[in-house]
């Protein structure tokens with residue numbers, strides 16, 4: 001079945017083992033983030049079989065699918081008040097910043113007789129989730145006093161909305177906040193979670209504050225690059241996911257439209273360079289599945305011309321022999337993996 005997203009089992013297994021042993025070396029526990037690939041069980045199995053015992057996802061629907069004995073499940077996105085019942089049921093740890101939400105989680109946890117673990121998120125400038133440092137102590141105290149809740153630790157998320165890089169300075173600030181909370185609340189925080197795949201470079205350079213004992217890793221594991229400077233990590237494979245699309249039309253056509261033009265099907269004005277008559281091909285996949293700016297043909301002689309909901313148009317002028325039914329391979333970026341895994345029209349093959 002096409003479109004097909006191939007997942008290389010062997011390479012992924014090697015990446016998982018590599019990043020696990022690398023983190024072990026620095027005393028950092030990792031929880032592996034499954035949201036990008038919708039926690040597809042066959043992929044999660046590879047992580048589990050290669051030693052991962054903590055998993056994290058932003059959606060409860062995905063956490064529900066991860067149910068090995070003895071694993072910890074983290075909910076990454078701040079819980080909605082309307083889902084606290086499922087949060088307590090399907091996650092062991094959730095990231096939080098809102099006292100109201102933590103109170104609701106505590107109430108639910110007490111009701112079913114469990115203690116729910118909470119990691120308080122601190123915003124250190126990326127401006128997505130988390131309380132600002134000046135509000136951290138007061139919020140931690142409030143979390144710590146809720147029945148049914150254990151304040152397990154603090155965490156930060158960077159590299160996301162604002163693209164702010166993790167540095168020794170902001171990570172040390174997180175640790176400083178954690179230590180103040182410990183003093184003020186008279187507790188020890190078990191977890192200081194120093195970010196995502198963007199923090200790997202600090203760890204590998206030995207610059208991650210020694211009290212940071214957790215990272216939440218998604219992209220680095222299956223893209224093989226750290227995400228602060230997009231550097232390949234020596235010892236890791238890069239193209240774990242590849243996309244294969246099937247050719248459904250090959251025709252010689254002009255490169256500029258004929259006739260009066262209005263807007264395309266997405267309300268945009270189409271502008272194309274006149275390259276004369278081209279050999280154009282269509283493959284069966286489209287905007288409903290993936291954004292073309294996030295995929296790249298392996299064959300450098302193929303160029304992507306454009307797309308609509310269900311069609312991607314390719315320039316085959318420089319390509320050698322080609323035929324209907326031919327499968328064209330593409331490298332995919334994080335954003336492409338995200339949408340391709342979400343699309344039910346794309347077949348996922350782990351092999």
Ligand SMILES: *Cc1c(COP(=O)(O)O)cnc(C)c1O
Nearest residue numbers: 033076157196197216217218219
């Ligand atoms: C998505 C996410 C991660 C993982 O990010 P990667 O860049 O894929 O490693 C970690 N923490 C939070 C809160 C996230 O939302």
